[in-house]
Amino acid sequence: MAEHPTGIPIQLEPLVVRVLAPNASPYTYTGTQTHIVGTTDLAVIDPGPDDPAHLAALARVIAGRPVTAIVVTHHHRDHSPATRPLQTATGAPIVGAAPFALDDAGARADASFDPDYVPDRVLAEGDSVSGDGWTLQAIATPGHTSNHLAFALPETKALFSGDHVMGWSTTIVSPPDGDMAAYMASLDKLMGRDDRVYYPGHGEAIEQPQRLVRGMLGHRKQREGQILRLLREDAMPIPILVSRMYVGLDARLVPAAARSVLAHLYDLQTRGLVREQEASWQIAA
Template identity: 75%
Template sequence: MADLPTGMPIQLEPLVIRVLAPNASAYTYTGTQSYVVGGAGDVAVIDPGPDDGGHLAALERAIDGRPVRAIMITHHHRDHSPLARRLSAATAAPIVGAAPFAPGDHGSRADAAFDADYAPDRVLAEGDTVGGDGWTLTALATPGHTSAHLCFALAETRALFSGDHVMGWATSVVSPPDGDMGAYMASLDKLMGRDDRVFYPGHGEAVENPRRLVRGMLGHRKQREGQILRLLREDGQAIPAMVGRMYAGLDTLLLPAAERSVLAHLYDLANRGLVAQEGETWRIAA
């Protein structure tokens, strides 16, 4: 894990400052990266991160007294959205962005990753914009990592804030029921059709050649799909056994995420009529 300074505003380009939150982990890499977007006038803050007083103070230093036009959220996970409430109280800025998690849409399953208190003042849809003095951010619907995930495109510099849809250190976790592999792949295809100059992800370094990375991510997922189908052609398989063969040597802390990813692939394959489930066992569809 890279040794990067937390709480230090880093100017990435004239309209973009990055501030790293102190929440490094096996799932967040060096931590969540918050962004302050704007010049000498007003600004937007993208993904203020976990509810941490030190990170709030760091964001306030980066804002440096400028009016905050909006606090923008790519998705409703606890490492991205909780600090929005305290930042909104401090700046009077509205919270806008991804739709909140709706537990009723997912049966009785509770997911510890979700920010249950996230309640945006405005939900953004594809093409909705938030603008200020010399900057414009446009919402791009990229479901997959979560059902309501958004990216934000900065028109003035062709930068894309990619949240957890495309990260700078690893592929995104796609965990059903809110995560959907079919939607995730379609969202990657969507990004392939764009001409963004750089991606600024929620975790990891800036992506200087976005289309090359996205092409590699699509290939990686298709390779995993092929592995699953080859295993199932041998015999019926339960997910833990499949993960043991597909992810040899993986850190045990990451095994649950790998199992969720394989499940997401299996659901997608089942939706396409290629595999079927029998209890805990998955097989090639008859």
Template identity: 60%
Template sequence: MADDFTPRYGEVEQMAPGIRRVLARNAGAFTYYGTGTYIVGNGAVAVIDPGPDDADHVHAIRAALEGERVSHILVTHTHYDHSPAAVPLKAATGAEIVGCAPLVLDDNGPRADAGFDRDYSPDRVLTDGDVVAGSDWTIEAVATPGHTSNHLCFAYREGEALFTGDHVMGWSTTVVSPPDGDMADYMRSLEKLLERDERIYYPTHGAPVDNPRRLVRGMLTHRKQREYQIVALLKEGVKHIPDMVARMYVGLDPRLTGGAGRSVLAHLVDLKERGQVRETDGEWRLCATSARD
């Protein structure tokens, strides 16, 4: 975490015209300083990623909207740090919950907040290109599977902005955790964003990204470099994911080791589906043709 940033928990921050943020007090190794809940518009507003089911956070959102009406609660995906507050916020405001499809899995990933919200029940599921609107805002759903299969970003047309959930974060790369997380989908979703023209990204965790195309290109390059590292280690005879993580992530915060392992697994699954590696009882090896390349 950056030392020059002081979180303003529970306060409303004006990020740009038509965009406000309220930060939840759920900082952690995978949530950075916490979940940033965004408010779009004025008067009749949309709330994006209401966050964890925390009474103080829900109260802070409602306080930020005193005298206004929430028409839509939008959810990028259903991890515990993004969607659970939709239920109490809907109860308090009567707003419609819209966004990603429900998804519940017994995920064996590394992070406590990576479990799926079993109570998420949207009034309307949005698919790629679907639009919701208010008097001074228009939001388009952009399907971006990879981090989770149900992940959406939300494009705010009037602000030339994209709310990126966990798909793109300025402070870290996202965890891609099988079986639901899919590296091939994640790479395709990054490439999809390069074809768009938003000038700024607002991740749910971390600061705005004001040069998004450069960051996305860097993320694609980073993932390709990780794949090359994995293939090189397999050529050396390294067979187990923990040994790969130790070689690839020197000096990594121990709290992030599990997440790194899940992303390595996601790369290996992708390589396996492409016929380049095989796995037997937790041991990974290059296929014969790949080993000769």
């Protein structure tokens, strides 16, 4: 898309450059955004897919400067595969989200897992990497995936939100690795912060992050209420719930909606509000 050029560095602020990968899709929007932090030495956040054109674009931005860390928010194939050729090119360690192997028999509605992702250092809540004039502090934000991390840049009060909070859509929460209760708790955690701006993995920078996060919490609570109202009418399988809840939805996004409805149902089931019987869901007695 002309308005979203791939491979062109965009200076978001003095410490942050964004490069868009050429992997646009109904699930990645215009593509995965790689963020390069620093001036004299660098961190590369979510280098994206193993795409030669994207790697060449990153090399042009790096321009021979030392890379202190290749930082990963989570292990989906649109975020982490380029860690390996980038490490070969720069010698930098891969740090961030824990590795995770999952045999998920359910329909994948978002980018699938990167089975070859192996970090040199796993970061947990409060861990950090730093360079000349910058620090990236890990914030555990599970929900979209069990190992999802966001990264705060305290020098400018920016937050790299990965896929937990995006600039174009609510994130997919796809069980069993995705967990709706964890996702909501992670949104609550971000509400307690005072970050100035979010730089997401997909979509534009979020200039009023607290307002957006509040709206996302409200949206998920609205969907939960919608499910409960429908199940009070009658027991329903997930495809019927999706057709009633997402009228006019692009057919390509129906699998994603079904996975998020399932995540809501699992959360409601854990809370004793609904139960499953013979492939249908109903209000718990």
